[in-house]
Amino acid sequence: MEETKESLKAKIKIQGEKVRTLKAQNADPNLVTAEVAVLLELQNLQKRQASLTGEESTVKGKNKFTLKTPKGTRDYNEKEMAVREKVFSTIISVFKKHGAVTIDTPVFELKEILAGKYGEDSKLIYDLEDQGGEKCSLRYDLTVPFARFLAINGTQYQNIKRYQIAKVYRRDQPAMTKGRLREFYQCDFDVAGVFDPMIADSEVVKIMCECLDALEIGKYTVKINHRKILDGIFQICGVPDEKIRPISSAVDKLDKLPWEEVKREMTEEKNLNPDTADRIGEYVKLKGGRELLEQLLQMQELTANKNAKSGLDDMALLFNYLEIFGVLDKILFDLSLARGLDYYTGVIYEAVTEQSRPPKLGDSMQINQNSKDFDYESTVGVGSIAAGGRYDNLVGMFASNKKGNIPCVGASIGVERVLSILLQKIELDRVKANEVEVYVIAVADGLLEDRMKICSELWNAGIKAEFMYKNKPKLQAQFSVCDRDQIPFAVIIGRDELNRGVVRIKDMRSKEQGEGGGTSVKRDEMIIELRKRLGK
Amino acid sequence: MEETKESLKAKIKIQGEKVRTLKAQNADPNLVTAEVAVLLELQNLQKRQASLTGEESTVKGKNKFTLKTPKGTRDYNEKEMAVREKVFSTIISVFKKHGAVTIDTPVFELKEILAGKYGEDSKLIYDLEDQGGEKCSLRYDLTVPFARFLAINGTQYQNIKRYQIAKVYRRDQPAMTKGRLREFYQCDFDVAGVFDPMIADSEVVKIMCECLDALEIGKYTVKINHRKILDGIFQICGVPDEKIRPISSAVDKLDKLPWEEVKREMTEEKNLNPDTADRIGEYVKLKGGRELLEQLLQMQELTANKNAKSGLDDMALLFNYLEIFGVLDKILFDLSLARGLDYYTGVIYEAVTEQSRPPKLGDSMQINQNSKDFDYESTVGVGSIAAGGRYDNLVGMFASNKKGNIPCVGASIGVERVLSILLQKIELDRVKANEVEVYVIAVADGLLEDRMKICSELWNAGIKAEFMYKNKPKLQAQFSVCDRDQIPFAVIIGRDELNRGVVRIKDMRSKEQGEGGGTSVKRDEMIIELRKRLGK
Structure with a gap:
């Protein structure tokens, strides 16, 4: 559906005025950036059309290229970088306090290394052009390269605490205002190795909390759940094995969508029996603290299921350890937390702040998401600001034999989201970028x-x-x-x-x-x- | 509720046929993706079951991927990273001492931004696959993206001292032992802006020396020359304008090849008149300190040439300023230094150490490279460990008008080469990678x-x-x-x-x-x- 030349011109004019008005009002810089991006996109479209119709020269002048960064990417100026480096160094000192080391992996991997690791999202992977030689893709996250690293160097790394802060690439629809770009930093901390249960897991949660505290992003909650509890619930409710992951990914949307929507996805898109969906609904609405764990341990249908029992036992240990580490007050046991990624096998967690959620969802966990005055359009905040979990089989997918597997648990600090929250609080103009004395x-x-x-x-x-x-x-x-x-x-x-x-x-x-x-x-x-x- | 092995196999077969049919029908890609995801889920389930029942090897046998990083790339373990981060922080503190700030640009640029900037080497650029949308390439260096950044943000950056340490990409033949990879770090410092002559240029040379001193890589020499002096010499000797760059690039090889080889390239490959070549040979063998400058200023044919005169005047200022900055003892005025890159327009420099050169070339600048017992095969050391120069027109190539141009001068510290020198001196095993107290x-x-x-x-x-x-x-x-x-x-x-x-x-x-x-x-x-x- 091609824009006509005139309608495009009109749009550019309107968008231009919008940008000027926002600038005049000293609006939120992220918003201005986003609107400028829209304007640039429109202008590019105009240029592309002009070039097709031979009008290129009039639009572009003597230069035959468009002066911009690729879609979904951006430059960072010296003041943004000063803030960014402060955030990174704050996080790194927490990681180092816990004995972490860093490693580095290439920005691209063999295509086949990434294949089959990201489910539906694989379509977002950037491939390099075939210029002869191996087929390569830009890394999509830091976890799969880390697992690949461990599979190669496993004999030396029967255990390692490593962090890595580096850029990853996704051909997603960019949303500049939410800090969602096609090139963005991930900041991962993982512990690999065979240990006694839940000890490393609880230290990872502790580290996540220490990072968020050190970054001073305000109040936050760490939602925790366990894949085996979810799997158990799905089995109890009668979900066929091959539908467990798709249904799990539907459940994961409960923080953004009302139950009705999620149920519709389960039953209509994923062909789940409506009764089964309703039974799931009863479980996944549960959330609370340690008392919820006690409550679940009383439910015979749960403790009779091998998966659920094993998950609940892990949670009991985790609650103990998190209390020792002094972070229990941040924790919310939330049975609707599912985490999209396929590779999690144990405990999973996700930290959210006020800014992660819409104002209406803000203060109370008890809100009835089904009520009619609930505005779903405005509910999507920046999302979780840190997340992770245990993934015991990912390294094994690369290893040639069972011995090559190394169980892992980790967390990723959502540095881009943290930055967009912090940038709302500070005046970028007043940041001192150079250090001249x-x-x-x-x-x-x-x-x-x-x-x-x-x-x-x-x-x-x-x-x-x-x-x-x-x-x-x-x-x-x-x-x-x-x-x-x-x-x-x-x-x-x-x-x-x-x-x-x-x-x-x-x-x-x-x-x-x-x-x-x-x-x-x-x-x-x-x-x-x-x-x-x-x-x- | 466990699937039986057979029912799973049957399901996979049916799902596989469904996917093939949809693809054959050119069905809605979203639908295909969803069905492929189900197929993958089933296959994963099969693998998980196989691994539980000890059949892993037969299934894994199907995993056809090679467990390695792409050609010319590598991982860095925690000890290598500890050394690397030490080197980076040493360099960054020198840059910051001189008031530098850092910026960040995307790892890929629009293909057209890089086009026509690297001459013959353009074939080494990595392109991203065309997956719809803009055509992009991985950055080849940090200089062109910086120039592009200035052209976009020029009104705010009439002057800036910026450094950037980041990875760049070249589809070159890797030579791992010499630290030449396809993915490697560059470490650039550049000063952009209109200033009085040679002041910024001399500070850049001073910074280069301070970095190398702080890195403790041993004795080094900074070879300096000026593009305008070279251009003047070529004009005086009778090189046609269009051959100046090719002849210049031949001269640049004099640190690795004997004069005879270089002359052969000039006359046979590049069709230069042998007498012209010989005249050039007389000039480019000259090297020395300030006294060489005095000597050249006495040569009437040089001072009569506008380019040469202008270059010599710059050099006189530079020698003054470098003396004030206390680095004159590191400097060698070397008329054979040409630097490959097309974009240099003024002073150019290159730091070399003992390790940059073969042992035989090591101690004396006076060695007769034409002697028969000189083994050219073994003469290539790690090459220069830092280099740079003035490039006054690069930003202008991106600007829509003359006013948009910003002259620049900069230097690049060859961090990979520095690292390979430092790693020869230390025992990597004894490096403490974590900081646990x-x-x-x-x-x-x-x-x-x-x-x-x-x-x-x-x-x-x-x-x-x-x-x-x-x-x-x-x-x-x-x-x-x-x-x-x-x-x-x-x-x-x-x-x-x-x-x-x-x-x-x-x-x-x-x-x-x-x-x-x-x-x-x-x-x-x-x-x-x-x-x-x-x-x-």
């Missing part, structure tokens, strides 16, 4: 070589310093840089002062104006004085 | 929950700690972990001690053997004592 300023005559000499001394002393790349810079221009870059100190030099062997050190955060002010120090005491002021 | 050990009874409690306290106090994921670990196994992971301290607990409210802290680096030794401290003074010992 001292700006070397000449009050007259330029004094380029003297400024260079002083900077060189500062660098050699490990002090972060800059000077203006001009022979004769204006004084005001130099002060403006200090202001713009939030540089705390200036070393100010003049011809007379240099002749007398002194320089002036000025605290640029003080409100003294103009070229005056500051403290005269002997040239050869400059470094000592600056170090003192910088607390070095 | 305290291991919590039980002498008897397991005491799992007590170990967990103590670890939790340590984590909450910011101390890096681990314990063994076993209910009843053996004492010797716990000691072995301390040894293997070079963990400096242990907190040792026993039932009696816990009852008395004490724990033992033991320095694991001391040579006391067995479970004895260490200092008893009150349980509630444990953190204080450990902090003291850790110097926190």
